[in-house]
Amino acid sequence: MAEHIIFYTLALVIAVFSVLTVTTTKIIRSATFLLFVLLGVAGMFLLLNYHYLFAVQIAVYAGGVMVLFIFGILLTHRPGEKIAKVPFKRRFSALSVSLVGIAFCASIIFYNINRVYKFVSNSELAMQDIGETLMGTEKFQYLLPFEAISILLLACIVGGIMIGRKRS
């Protein structure tokens, strides 16, 4: 019961703020609404008993990426500047594309997912299991993607400095 109330509150928050994110006219406000959406998704992870994902979502998205976004906005905008009005034709075509997409996917979901799934509510993942799965080389263990991500992060740091630095 309590789980249901939390879920529907979070769902309402995510739905409303994700629509507001793409329709508001000020970009800094849009970034703030995105932050609310990210926090709502973190709450969903908590509700699904993925506590580690909750922590990662808060630390990386709400902490790191949002700071990047706000720095980007502040560096590329004069304050108080509004986004130019989108022409009606373009808005209408985008709206129809997304509404048709929602209707199509919702009908597929509604008629094809039957209730055969099981949900083990009281099984939080042990931290040791996560570590061993991340660091092993056997089947269903993820050392290779982990190392690939670390190389990607290094390349990303070098590329970011290379691109963003001032040309002399």
Next chain:
Amino acid sequence: MSKIIELFENFFTGVVPLEGYIAVSLIMFFAGIYGFLTRKNLLMLLISVELILNAADLNFAAFNRYLFPERYEGMFFVLFTIAISACEAAVAIAIIINIYRNMTNIDVESIENLEEPKETYREIIKS
């Protein structure tokens, strides 16, 4: 029709249905699509992409928890997706700031006449 009635009868009983999570991520995904198609600002495009990626993350986690609760695949996909999207955001914002430095605005229309930089990358490294 009977399925809708059944859905409302079981609204507050049992576990939260899997359809609930998928519906939320569906709304997030298509809000992102709408923003990606309408907005002209490059940072807004990036924000829309983040919305789409988060919808995919939520789907991964929900499917993993509901269909295969004894496995970890969905969870690790979400971890790697978060890391990759953080990388992507960092590089994209560096590119956007560089574009702003050269063109003084970051609308998508203003960058349709891109040209090759005069100095080659070898010279950039040397300098």
